[in-house]
Amino acid sequence: MAFEAELRQEKDEEQHGRETLEKYSYSPYIEEVEGWPDSEAKDCYLKDLKRLRDVMIHSKKLGYGGFAMGMIYGKLKQKYPKAHQAFNEELSA
Secondary structure (H helix, E strand, O other): OHHHHHHHHHHHHHHHHHHHHHHOOOOHHHHHHHOOOOOHHHHHHHHHHHHHHHHHHHHHHOOOOOHHHHHHHHHHHHHOHHHHHHHHHHHHO
16 A cells, blocks of 8 residues: 555656646747757757756756756856846746
8 A cells, every 4th residue: 555655656746747847848048049040059059958948947846956967057057147047037937
């Protein structure tokens, strides 16, 4: 019975995580960058922006992340301060 309760709790946590990621999947900041002309620089920038947003969602809204996630967050936060500020505002709303 305790095992079933633990499995149910894990499923609920996974569902909550999926719902949270889905809720914050839209970003006007990222949508603006997606409208730029195609280039390799745009692709790298967009990839970094999505990674920064995902790390922020995992750490701020889902409450988990390890050392590696903290290192990625710090690096991207310093590299893209305007994007970090925009995502922070989106997640605070």
